Amino acid sequence: MRSFLSSSSQLLSLAVLAISPVLAVWPVPETISTGTKVLWVDQSLHVTYNGQPLPWIYPCAPSTGAAKFSSKQIVQGAVARAAQYVLKDNFVPWMLYERNALADSEPSPHKDKKLLQRLVITQTGNDTVTTFKAKAGEVDESYKLAVTEEGVARITAVSSIGVIRALESFSQLFFKHSGGQIYSNLIPVQISDKPQYDHRGILFDAARSYFSVDSILKTIDALAWNKLNRMHLHISDAQSWPMEVPSLPLLAEKGAYSPNARYTPEDLALIQAHAVERGVQVFIEIDTPGHWGITYEAYPDVVAAWGATPWQDYCAEPPCGQLKLNHPAVDPFLDTLMDDVLARTAPYSAYHHTGGDEVNFNAFALDETVGTNDSTVIQPLLQEFFDKHHARVRKHGMTPLVWEEVVLHYNVTLGDDVVVHSWLGGESVGEITAKGHKVISSNYNYWYLDCGRGHWLNFANGAAFEQFFPFNDWCTPAKGWRLVYSYDPRAGLSEEQAKLVIGGEAAGWSEYIDEYNIDTILWPRASALGEVLWSGRIDSHTGQNRSQLDAAPRLAEFRERMVARGVGSAPVHMPFCTQGRNATACEYIPDA
């Protein structure tokens, strides 16, 4: 029996790990022990939830978008998806067994075929409205899962979100036989699990490129498979404004790339409700006061420096544009905007991201209400701006998020409730937590997944070509999954500061990404982040950083699961490295 229990001594755990890595389940649970007995599963599985029977096979209706969630509906949906993933969207793991050894490695479906007969789900706590739109720390995602040789699986969790997490782990115990039947060869199983970070997500940029609602829903599904629980939807930027705002209709009419490239209020509700049903919270970012351009076409009074050139003097990338800081039209505009949008997002989400990155002070020199790039003039205006803007967020019972420049570069004093989003790496996380703020990290050196694909600007022959050849982007090279996996956002912090790091996000800025390549951008790299944030960078059993050699076989297996479920993840390894789940076949051993 493979063992990786916390009760084992560290030495034993390491020794056992070396000869047989823990199989299945990404991200790795806090404790997991698996055996080598076989159980088969089919459509006859009998499921109960708090003693009441639930259908195992159930026609999953799409989300209605309504912000009313019942625990039973949540659990029923999760059970039905588990059935889909176990019985249908599963894979024959030829690439995990030794070469040509599948036939000898699979269990025989013809003799002593023992079925998993019962799945007993017990929820020990009551869900509340907060469960479905929780701030960090407000929902208990822990669960226990046991599967016995006798054919009984038991899930226990405090909340329905914990049940969702348990069913995901449960679904990852099963494989498809080459004859089509479904089995687990890891029985008995004992799992006890809970996350190390509360905020585990991706930043999805639906402003620079347009993504269909279906492609966003599919990405939310994949987040849940990875036990990620946040989608930060960056829904406006200088280049486009795809979100319909009924009280300010010109925003999308003028700002969306096309009438077919808009998100209606119903689309947004559907996205958020679909996410809640999977234990994922979608919160939106309307970036202010920078990254704000195209709205000039709709409401020119509130925008300065629209299309200013040379753009590199006025913004981080074309086209330029910034909210004016002192124009009388801005406050009523933002009041209207926030009341409209937040009234609709607050039922599904505890957070609203107010942006604040890459504000360019030169652009304020073109703002007739400021007229200078002098920071002594601008700083108090920015203080006032964020004070008022965050009040708009709090008015709807939500918690504001800001990018770190607001506090670190513009010296704005923020409310204690404000969560700061760090991306610049270096000492940032330490500096923010030293100020007492909660922080989430998207350190670009590790967790910017769009980096390193070549520059997206055009360079004319001549000076521009010569200067920028070979046309690398600002954050080249690309971050491989091993680099993503190596980052510990709490590293080097005091215990008190570490507690303020509530999580992180992998970013997929979409200058070069749309729905046709998003899968290979996000996966398996956001899965690597998923394990860091769920399981922790440090293995609590060994006290050491987790090893690529432990992660690679499990991630390679999980990647095949994602592909089988319809998400086109890039590979983790060629089959030579995955066969036999032997990560040392492709290990680099330094010269002595």
Add this chain to the structure above:
Amino acid sequence: MRSFLSSSSQLLSLAVLAISPVLAVWPVPETISTGTKVLWVDQSLHVTYNGQPLPWIYPCAPSTGAAKFSSKQIVQGAVARAAQYVLKDNFVPWMLYERNALADSEPSPHKDKKLLQRLVITQTGNDTVTTFKAKAGEVDESYKLAVTEEGVARITAVSSIGVIRALESFSQLFFKHSGGQIYSNLIPVQISDKPQYDHRGILFDAARSYFSVDSILKTIDALAWNKLNRMHLHISDAQSWPMEVPSLPLLAEKGAYSPNARYTPEDLALIQAHAVERGVQVFIEIDTPGHWGITYEAYPDVVAAWGATPWQDYCAEPPCGQLKLNHPAVDPFLDTLMDDVLARTAPYSAYHHTGGDEVNFNAFALDETVGTNDSTVIQPLLQEFFDKHHARVRKHGMTPLVWEEVVLHYNVTLGDDVVVHSWLGGESVGEITAKGHKVISSNYNYWYLDCGRGHWLNFANGAAFEQFFPFNDWCTPAKGWRLVYSYDPRAGLSEEQAKLVIGGEAAGWSEYIDEYNIDTILWPRASALGEVLWSGRIDSHTGQNRSQLDAAPRLAEFRERMVARGVGSAPVHMPFCTQGRNATACEYIPDA
């Protein structure tokens, strides 16, 4: 009328180009002029081929794999695919028109609707067996295409391959209307076109990762859309041997990753015939004597240094293995192998790639028939090896290809017929052509599409981790399409040497690639190579290198076409940069 005719003065061409870039058709034809009149097209188009009617709508049967090709069947298939691409797999180009301007930019399908009535195809030469398995220079791919306002399209070409190229250009003139109808707004059209290079392809590594036959066929389709005409199928390597060889059955039985991950003789014939029908030649590489490992499991007598460690002393990547140089079993083994394989590939292909890269002399010290890494001992053995091996290729009427190390590093003297494949960049192409050899280039600094995604090896915590952090691969960073587009394999060569550069290949080594991410790896970057090799890096009208500002709008348009046809190409630009086809919106202007 937009004009980019060679008859125009250079000054006029440039002036016209500046205000309205030539639309449609990737790679750009030698000369093209387009107008602004509209023609609609539907199922009623009347097609003739050399005066005989051909169906426009025709049920495309899959290739039979047989090596008998008739011109009429080739042309019928190309016509039917053009109908599919024009009428069904087409796209509404909202992302090419100005924002929200689609409705105003589309022609009205309700008034003065003029139909394209006739497509008149004239082939002026006779195809021969050589047409379908041509060496460089042996087939005429040129064509002329004219579409008149009166509703007649005329294609003239010497060969059926030229007709295929013309039909591809023809298909790219049409768009889908938001109401579903199909139109071209570029009428009248006059195109005269021919390629600048004869060998235009990709290197497809089906050894390190397994690709389904369907995924290979789809990639061949996309090659043809790009007027690429070669797929170099790297079909064996140290990690796996997926090709069934009936006379040496253990090769695939032991060497394939799985019984389901093999290419049967019928699979290979299907792949090659499917390609011929699209004007693409698939030739295979069986790399020798390096990159040769897993066959040890089948025929141990012929393999040295299998699995030798530390691998970095004996090969370029794990697992090590090299053909023995002096064992009596090797010649009969290779005689059998080549007779079996080449008898089956020769009907479809003029080339066989014999490999020769990254031979590690230390591995010969573990070869008991050599017993040393002394190059004075090894060089004459390598000379004898390639003399005999190339004779095996010539015996089947084929031309050998080798990697450049054979001639530049091992000092082997090659037959004049041998084409040398360069990948190391620098002065290589000059040195090879100085020796009088024909050359194809895959300069890794520009045309290795697998680079820059992070290292694929695992690094244990401790010394390996510290040494290799942040885990970049050897050829990082990734090569963006602009860098791919910037490489001119004939640059800096004498006219005589330049003539010896017959083309190039974009390489997709598959340590990190399989059929789920191959599309975003290859496209649009191999499209950029496609234009360099078809149209030339230098615009013959201006005498200057082609500009990214000219290429970007056309490539962005063509990318949408590839997506509509089912290949998930990565984007060229976010819509902000493509709308209005105005590449200068996303141009970098250096500070004065």
